[in-house]
Amino acid sequence: MIIKPSIRSNFFTNSHPLGIKKMMDTYVAEVKKLDKFQGPKNVLIIGGSSGYGLATRLTLAFSAGANTINVSFENQGSASKTGSAGYWNNLFFQDAVKDFNQTHLDFNGDAFSPEMKQKVLETIQEKFGKIDLLVYSLASGARKNFETGDLIRSAIKPIGKPAEGKTIDIKSLTVEPLTVEPATEEEVKNTVFVMGGSDWYDWVMTLEQAGVLNEGFKTISYTYVGGKNTDNIYRSGTIGKAKEDLEAAVIKMDQVLKPKYHGEALISSSKAIVSKASVFIPQMPIYVSYLFDVMTKNHTHETTLEHKHRLFKDMVYGNKRLLDDLGRIRIDHKEMEASTQKIVADLMHQPEDENFLELPGTKLFLTEFYQINGFSVPGVDEEQEVDLETLITKYHNEKYQNV
Ligand code: NAD
Numbered sequence: 031m032i033i034k035p036s037i038r039s040n041f042f043t044n045s046h047p048l049g050i051k052k053m054m055d056t057y058v059a060e061v062k063k064l065d066k067f068q069g070p071k072n073v074l075i076i077g078g079s080s081g082y083g084l085a086t087r088l089t090l091a092f093s094a095g096a097n098t099i100n101v102s103f104e105n106q107g108s109a110s111k112t113g114s115a116g117y118w119n120n121l122f123f124q125d126a127v128k129d130f131n132q133t134h135l136d137f138n139g140d141a142f143s144p145e146m147k148q149k150v151l152e153t154i155q156e157k158f159g160k161i162d163l164l165v166y167s168l169a170s171g172a173r174k175n176f177e178t179g180d181l182i183r184s185a186i187k188p189i190g191k192p193a194e195g196k197t198i199d200i201k202s203l204t205v206e207p208l209t210v211e212p213a214t215e216e217e218v219k220n221t222v223f224v225m226g227g228s229d230w231y232d233w234v235m236t237l238e239q240a241g242v243l244n245e246g247f248k249t250i251s252y253t254y255v256g257g258k259n260t261d262n263i264y265r266s267g268t269i270g271k272a273k274e275d276l277e278a279a280v281i282k283m284d285q286v287l288k289p290k291y292h293g294e295a296l297i298s299s300s301k302a303i304v305s306k307a308s309v310f311i312p313q314m315p316i317y318v319s320y321l322f323d324v325m326t327k328n329h330t331h332e333t334t335l336e337h338k339h340r341l342f343k344d345m346v347y348g349n350k351r352l353l354d355d356l357g358r359i360r361i362d363h364k365e366m367e368a369s370t371q372k373i374v375a376d377l378m379h380q381p382e383d384e385n386f387l388e389l390p391g392t393k394l395f396l397t398e399f400y401q402i403n404g405f406s407v408p409g410v411d412e413e414q415e416v417d418l419e420t421l422i423t424k425y426h427n428e429k430y431q432n433v
Contacts, residue, residue, distance in 0.1 A: 031416050033112055035405045037201040040309050042403040045115040046412065047107065047421055049404030054122035057084075060335055061092040067343040069094025070162035070248070074150065076101045076141045076233060079116030080402065081305030082252050083167035085338040087123065090163075093339060094347070097133040097158060101141045101150060103170070106432070109419040115306070115403045121425040133157055139433035142173045142229050147236045149433050154237070160244040161237065166230040166251040169307035173224040184224035186269055186311050187213035193262040195378075198315040198392075200399060205386060210312050213268045225272035227251070227279025234283050234295070247293035249283060250346060251276055253358065255299040257371045259378055263313045277358065298341055298359040303334045304398040315395060316386075320377045321365065323391025330364040337361065 036043045073090050077083040078100030090096040102120065107113030120136045127134050135153065139146050154161055172183045187193075193210045213221070234249050253273045256264050264270055276297065283295035302308060302318050309315055325331035332340070341361045344350040352360045360366070377383070386392055400406040 031110070031112075031418060032413060033416055034412065035400065035403070040198075040200050040315070041306070042115065042405075044112040044403075045118060046404030046407070046410065046416070047112065047118045047418070048414075048416060049401065049407035049410045049412075050115055050118040051122050052407045052410055053401055053404065054119065054126055057088055057335055058092070058126045060333065061088045061339070064089075064093055064336070064339045065343060066093050066095075067347060069342060069347045070096050072096065072154075072158040072161045072244075073098045073163045073165065074101070074154070074161050074237075075099070075165045075167060076230075077166070077168035078102055079104055079120050079136075081167070081169070081303065081307060082300060082334065082338060083165065084116075084119055084123070085334045086165050086167060086342070088335060089339045089342055091127055091130070091132065091134065093343065095132065096163075099135045099137070099150060099153060099158075101137045101139070101146060103140055104138055106138070107418055107422055109422075112418065118404065120430060124427070124429050125425055134429065136430045137433050138430065140174065141168055141233075142170075142176070143433075144176060146433050147233060151237060151240050151242065154242045155240070158242075160242050162244045162247060164234060164237070164247075164249040166233065166249065168229070169305070170224060171310075173229070175223070182220045182223050184221040184268070184272070185213055185217040186221070186263070186267065187211065187217060188262050188267045189213055189218060189271070190266075193267070193313070195263070195313040196316050197312050198319070200309070200315070200396065203387060203396075205316070208312055210263065218268050218271055221268035222272045222275045225269060226275030227277070228275070230276065231279045231282060235286075238286060243287075243291055243293070245291055245293075247287060247291045248296060248346065249287070249293075250296040250298060251279075252300045253277055253297050254302065255358070255362065255366070256302070257366060259317050259371060259375050260302075260314070263311065269311070277356070280357070296346065296359060297357075298345070299354075299362045300341070301332070301337055301362040301365040303337070304395055304402065305334075306402070309399055316378060317374065319386070319389065319392040319395040320374045321370070321391065322394045323389050324370055324373050324377075325364065326390060326394065328370065330367070330370070332364070
């Protein structure tokens, strides 16, 4: 099969496995250059197949020597369908660590389901005994309510008044004006249900009650605070309400983890990156392009991997933790520098910038978006036939289980 990019509503409906293999080689070469540190031994990552979860998995496996279980929800490839990028990330991650004296397992299916929690619990009991860290890095547009059977969808919308701005249509490479109408109360509630803290809490409490948390156990999830440039669509919008709920789960979990395990629940406000989830949020492509432009020029730009590596080495397991007055880890401090935010704001509010698509930051944003899906990767000939069946036979093994 010859695989060409297929994009719908800023979402890739396919992926290029050979490009993803090369990207994994690049990540592995990058992480091998980063410092080693003392970290957790056994880690469970919910959402470890792409974006921040994958960067977390690479950091902990390569720099801290951790064993990992990853739960993600990806479309599996077949002879006639490429499957999603995360499917191949999981297979190629396994290939990259196959000679390590570590255990790495993948479960593919719905992390929200009781069945997945049970399967993972049994696997922890069987393979690890106990875990030292649970990372909750899930980003989803929908969550099944297992009590009623309903599928609840999130809605990324402002609250109270419309959000006016621009976005990039990545397929046509045009900048489009955009007005997003405010959410209804129901949409706010649904977004909190899908992207808030209740499922993270359920995971930790299920494992706690089963007695598989180690002394010193930690759990962490990733929020986004941002500033005025993203406020109307993000922090003051439906997703912001969900993030408030996620942040509040820390307090509830700490009440159990601190006294019983001398452990802790943490929330890190992480910087804006290019991921499947972030590109989908209206206005973010414009903000992230300008941000990359400014931060690259300032030499404060970090790759997704560098960002997560610094988080775990310095702020989760090191002694350089930066906290705000709500107790959140502010690894995003470089993005949030007042001067950076001001330059980005000026750029976002200037009249039409004809060169926008040519800016180095925009090009970096677009290139990364293609590359996380395996396209536009140097050294990969996209005119070449790809034999998906042979790749699946070679890389898909018993470490990857569908639940
Ligand atoms: P992503 O889309 O790259 O990854 C999401 C992960 O969740 C994937 O592994 C996917 O398979 C998994 N997933 C989705 N639905 C699932 C389900 N039902 N069951 C099991 N797994 C499921 O997203 P990301 O951008 O890395 O986001 C991860 C977290 O980081 C989110 O909480 C997000 O809000 C947060 N965050 C992201 C940014 C950003 O700029 N991308 C910034 C700050 C915080």
